[in-house]
Amino acid sequence: MVGAALCLFYLLLLSISEFIGFGYAYLIAAVASTILITWYCRFFLGGGVRTLMIGAGLAGVYTFLYITLRQQDYALLMGAIALFIVLAAVMYVTRKVDWYARDSG
Numbered sequence: 001m002v003g004a005a006l007c008l009f010y011l012l013l014l015s016i017s018e019f020i021g022f023g024y025a026y027l028i029a030a031v032a033s034t035i036l037i038t039w040y041c042r043f044f045l046g047g048g049v050r051t052l053m054i055g056a057g058l059a060g061v062y063t064f065l066y067i068t069l070r071q072q073d074y075a076l077l078m079g080a081i082a083l084f085i086v087l088a089a090v091m092y093v094t095r096k097v098d099w100y101a102r103d104s105g
Contacts, residue, residue, distance in 0.1 A: 001040060002041070005033055009032075012025075012029035013026055013029040026066055033058070035055075037055075037058060064082060068082075
């Protein structure tokens, strides 16, 4: 369901931008998608801080994507650097996880 909502963001963006400017269409589509996904996650995350983290994370991702799209000349460079930083952070956070412990029991 969340994946479908993420994909629907682009359909909303395209359809709304036919009638109003790209900036406002992006804002409407991003806010609508973020609210929908956050609302849905509230039910299986139990609300609270985890739900707010999902909403804040989505808002951050959509903000970064908008800034990257507006910087046409540096979009590839910005995207590559951002993905590198995210991968480094995920690797750091999961460095002590025993990935094989689940299979041994």
